[in-house]
Amino acid sequence: MRRSGTPTAERGRPPHPARPPHRHSRRQRPGRPRGWLLLAAVLTLLLGVAAPAQAYPQAFNPTQDRGNRGSDVVALQYLLNAHGASLSADGVFGSGTDAAVKSFQRSKGLADDGIVGPNTWSALQVTVRQGDRGPAVRAVQHLLNAKRGSGLAVDGIFGGGTAGAVRTFQSHAGIGADGIVGPTTWRNLLWHYEAADFGGPLCDQDPDGNGNANWGTAAAIGQVEAAASAFGGGNGQVPLGDAGFEHGGDIPGHASHEQGMDIDLWPIRTDSAQCSAGRITWRSAGYDRAATRKLAQAIRNTAPGHVKLIFFNDPQLIAEGLTTEYPNHDNHLHVRYCERVHPSSLYDC
16 A cells, blocks of 8 residues: 555656666667558547646656655645645754644645645645735745746745746747646646756766756755755766656666656865866876775765665775765765655655
8 A cells, every 4th residue: 555645656667777877878669650640630620638737748747755855845845834834934844844744644634644735735835826925836936946046035925936937947948838836837846847946055077068958856955955065065066967858768878867856966186176177087196095984974874764875885884884886976965855755666665
């Protein structure tokens, strides 16, 4: 029996292998013959098939629970406040948020497991539109700022600026641009990936020519940013190689980076120049094992219960239980975050 709030199996996505494929492999997907595409187009016109209610078939409400961080947690805290809680919207799913979630779940007849899955998200969501005020509006404003850079004041007042930003997002997501934040808009806002912030302890690296492949789930981005901050500035910034694209999907050289929860970080150098002098391997003379150990510990400590694995081949860190051996991972830490519950077992904590 599945617990309340457990997402159903993800639809329209190919199964993932038991472990990530070779770093520089890419799945080959057979194309559909042109005749099939023409037939589909004709049938769509003849039958009047409507566009889907969401732009991204993989979209689902992200499951969150104790230990998570990020903008989805901020939205959760605001929505709980809209239902009578008094939480600080700090983006950290701690004991207070856990207690508030369980209390809300009991009030709605849901299993009080503290896991915010689709059923709990649906019960929490409040439809808001221009003229409304309150914490639910703050949740919308925060998500639009975090995921689309809308630059809104998070004041809880649904004015013309917020309405315009909502319509812009709806157009971006391929859903009806009516300026009303109802269930479909909430689902897409929560699902939408977030870009890493390179204005602080993270620096942007592009080793594989994937350009702006710096997007991940709100939790993954919030957690890796927290890890980089906890790592501290004494050893320089933390280089982020590739995460994923804004809407997921194929990313060259990284067949496992499609769920927005896999992030590559580079090991730390003894000269702290990992953001300017290039990456090294754990075998290099300039490799700083102590600092890289500190980074691995920060990754785990800032997302308790939400780090599935860290692939990195330093035998000492492997012996300490911080990382796991995997081919072609001598020169980067492949961090995989997880949720308690995820449609793919590879990302289920």
